[in-house]
Amino acid sequence: MFSFELFNKDGNARRGRLKTAHGDIETPAFMPVGTQATVKTLSTDELAQTGSQIILGNTYHLYLRPGHKLIEKLGGLHRFMNWDKPILTDSGGYQVFSLKGLTKVTEEGVSFQSHLDGSSRFITPELAIEIQQSLGSDIMMCFDEPPPYPSSREDIKTAMERTTRWEERCKKAKSSDTQALFGITQGGTEADLREESARQIIGIGFDGYAIGGLSVGESMSLMLEMTEVTTAVLPEEKPRYLMGVGTPEDIVQAVARGVDMFDCVMPTRNGRNGALFTSSGKINIKNSRYREDESPIDKNCNCQVCKNYSRAYLRHLFTANEMLGLRLNSLHNVAFYQNLMQNIRDSISKGEFAPFARNFLG
Secondary structure, X not given: OOEEEEEXXXXXXXXXXXXXXXXXXXXXXXXXXXXXXOOOOOOHHHHHHOOOOOEEEEHHHHHHOOOHHHXXXXXXXXXXXXXOOXXXXXXXXXXXXXXXXXXEEOOOOEEEEOOOOOOEEEEOHHHHHHHHHHHOOOEEEOOOOOOOOOOOHHHHHHHHHHHHHHHHHHHHHOOOOOOEEEEEEOOOOOHHHHHHHHHHHHHHOOOEEEEOOOOOOOOHHXXXXXXXXXXXXXXXXXXXXXXXXXXXXXXXHHHOOOOOEEEEOHHHHHHHOOEEEEOOEEEEOOOHHHOOOOOOOOOOOOOHHHHHOOHHHHHHHHHOOOHHHHHHHHHHHHHHHHHHHHHHHHHHHOOOHHHHHHHHHO
């Protein structure tokens, strides 16, 4: 039910296709984040209009509310949220470890207090897989321990080694034949530990490989360095996923280093705060300079927002605190990201990625 085919390489940039039970995904691909079975403010029909091929759901949040067993009873996550395309679910590890002071890590798993009601919970690698199998996602992620930034080398190594043991347990716990399972590499900002982690995870054997624990406060240059160190070790024939990244610039730079998949809340979070992505840089629609601006957000964008609404109207909606403004801003930003990914794919197919990247970053 799952496969990856690599079509073109242009330098280290890769053009491929993922096949899943709910359809194909052209890569490099960007996944809008639908944490709680919804990409904030947007319907699934609107997401499809942006060219989104796959979305991300969150194991931690759906486990707490409404519960994975309820979603399974109601037909699985695809049916529950009316999305008939692929879904990737992250393992919940990042969210659990973000609950500073509320978690206790043991070899068996992680105990934590729910951020919703303070109830005590315990997630093991086996439970993380059970939840994701109940959700019915097309791609599941292993349960991992992402160390905070900054951390000592000793702490990073401990988390990396525990992650490897947990991922072995995740693979053993997987019983679904229709869902893929990706391993996650760790290693913080230590290049040799990144390489060691990648080799360990490859040794277990997964359908794809993710680069975790980055974009958590380190510099862009360090994030890209760790990405490059890791992709140099990962197998050519498997998809590579850089978790939680990022800005359009981050994505173009990471594609140049051999990454195939991305996710980030940035398009929708920025949209809800009035920050809009354009082909000439980001603009703040709250700015008074747009009060009488009849032009679209981006003259080079063909999305429904740019076709139908002016900057002046979007500024009015935002300053009037109208919900439609948040929706239209988010819709444009997601469409901008998907248009960027299409342009990246086209440039790789034509052998023109390097000049495309130079022009875009310039």
